[in-house]
Amino acid sequence: MSELAILGGPKTRTESYPAWPVWDQRDIDAVTEVIKSGRWGGYPYPGPKTAELAKRFAEMQGGGYAVPMANGTITMEVALRAAGIGWGDEVIVPGYTFQATASAPMGAGAIPVIVDVDPNNYCLDPKAAERAITSKTRAIIPVHLGANMADMDSIMVLAEKHDLIVIEDCAHAHGAKWNGRGAGTIGHFGSFSLQSSKTLTTGEGGILLCRTPELAAKAASIIDCGRPHALGGGAEDDSMDYQVGGNFRLSEIAAALALVGVERFPAQAKEREAMADYMDEALSEIPGIRLLRRDARHTTRSFYRYIFAINPDEFGMEHDLLAGALDSEGIEADTGYEAMNKYTLFQPHKSRLAVPNAFPEYFDFTNMKLPAAERASEHEAVWFDENVFRAGQKGVDDAIAAIRKIQANAKELNEAADELRTKYGR
Numbered sequence: 018m019s020e021l022a023i024l025g026g027p028k029t030r031t032e033s034y035p036a037w038p039v040w041d042q043r044d045i046d047a048v049t050e051v052i053k054s055g056r057w058g059g060y061p062y063p064g065p066k067t068a069e070l071a072k073r074f075a076e077m078q079g080g081g082y083a084v085p086m087a088n089g090t091i092t093m094e095v096a097l098r099a100a101g102i103g104w105g106d107e108v109i110v111p112g113y114t115f116q117a118t119a120s121a122p123m124g125a126g127a128i129p130v131i132v133d134v135d136p137n138n139y140c141l142d143p144k145a146a147e148r149a150i151t152s153k154t155r156a157i158i159p160v161h162l163g164a165n166m167a168d169m170d171s172i173m174v175l176a177e178k179h180d181l182i183v184i185e186d187c188a189h190a191h192g193a194k195w196n197g198r199g200a201g202t203i204g205h206f207g208s209f210s211l212q213s214s215k216t217l218t219t220g221e222g223g224i225l226l227c228r229t230p231e232l233a234a235k236a237a238s239i240i241d242c243g244r245p246h247a248l249g250g251g252a253e254d255d256s257m258d259y260q261v262g263g264n265f266r267l268s269e270i271a272a273a274l275a276l277v278g279v280e281r282f283p284a285q286a287k288e289r290e291a292m293a294d295y296m297d298e299a300l301s302e303i304p305g306i307r308l309l310r311r312d313a314r315h316t317t318r319s320f321y322r323y324i325f326a327i328n329p330d331e332f333g334m335e336h337d338l339l340a341g342a343l344d345s346e347g348i349e350a351d352t353g354y355e356a357m358n359k360y361t362l363f364q365p366h367k368s369r370l371a372v373p374n375a376f377p378e379y380f381d382f383t384n385m386k387l388p389a390a391e392r393a394s395e396h397e398a399v400w401f402d403e404n405v406f407r408a409g410q411k412g413v414d415d416a417i418a419a420i421r422k423i424q425a426n427a428k429e430l431n432e433a434a435d436e437l438r439t440k441y442g443r
């Protein structure tokens with residue numbers, strides 16, 4: 018019998034990693050309180066729980082004016098609209114991210130201009146961003162990916178030089194810090210998702226951190242059907258202007274849950290960080306594995322996903338085999354995002370969206386090369402779930418033991434590769 022679980026052998030880890038999200042009586046009490054109050058929804062915006070969440074979250078990240086809303090995609094669309102960015106404007110986005118980073122500009126009528134990532138950390142490469150700047154460029158959306166942060170110093174220099182708006186996509190970066198400053202407080206906006214997999218979650222939700230009270234007022238208005246809001250995004254203020262908006266408010270029930278999450282966050286973050294340091298050390302001893310480079314200015318890491326890279330020749334197999342085999346061993350892992358130039362999603366005939374149909378030349382990916390993003394998505398990247406870092410030292414030890422076992426059985430796994438790829442649809 019094979020030693021590998023994917024080929025019928027015994028699993029390295031039989032016990033599940035801890036479930037996410039975690040909850041206790043505090044969540045039940047918080048929701049019960051809102052239910053009993055009768056003030057369930059987000060209208061009038063902001064409700065008391067939403068206002069408290071805005072305050073607490075801005076404190077947690079260390080700055081900005083927070084506007085809670087429906088999710089972490091609309092946050093980016095609203096940021097662009099609040100900054101006056103719209104039809105035909107170009108917005109630079111990295112080619113290795115969740116599709117939301119590129120679809121949000123399209124929602125605002127702007128064109129996502131896709132550039133490559135830095136192979137050292139898989140975040141937006143500032144040099145690639147600079148090469149993509151034209152007279153139509155109005156914004157950059159760096160994504161702080163997995164547990165890394167984009168080089169915010171270089172991005173802000175670029176933004177200043179070319180008068181660009183910076184929206185940090187912090188869907189993976191709650192609690193992260195760059196030079197001691199919270200993610201999302203360095204650019205003009207910080208966009209956070211509170212969707213159920215995120216490290217601060219309320220099921221579905223988002224928070225937009227805005228650099229100025231004026232931008233926060235505009236954002237609050239856009240998500241509250243255009244009703245005017247006071248500076249900072251506070252209560253309705255009829256002395257201000259109405260604008261076109263929609264209902265993207267956060268409900269009070271969701272805000273109450275998020276408030277408990279904010280309380281719980283520091284202990285969870287500390288645990289993940291300690292275990293990830295331990296993982297760094299253990300992984301760095303395995304031949305063929307490359308840790309993503311942590312910039313010295315990235316002073317506090319936050320772990321939504323832990324990403325490492327393999328050199329397939331040296332490690333002994335391609336990353337899809339390793340991730341698939343890890344999963345079977347009981348260690349949740351995957352190969353992460355597809356490089357965006359391989360998407361068919363945005364093709365004009367497929368999306369039927371206004372932007373790709375009006376500007377099809379930007380969506381012809383035939384000659385677009387994103388070497389770092391393509392290598393990550395096709396050969397190198399392996400993503401661990403955050404829960405691997407909430408299971409004590411044993412959680413990490415099991416992951417390392419599984420990697421070593423898979424590497425030791427590389428020959429057998431490679432021989433079964435075709436069959437496994439057919440079976441698992443890769």
Ligand SMILES: Cc1ncc(COP(=O)(O)O)c(C=O)c1O
Nearest residue numbers: 088089090115117188210211212
């Ligand atoms: C990098 C990134 N940006 C944006 C989003 C969008 O967040 P939401 O699902 O809350 O809209 C996600 C995840 O869902 C994400 O991973």
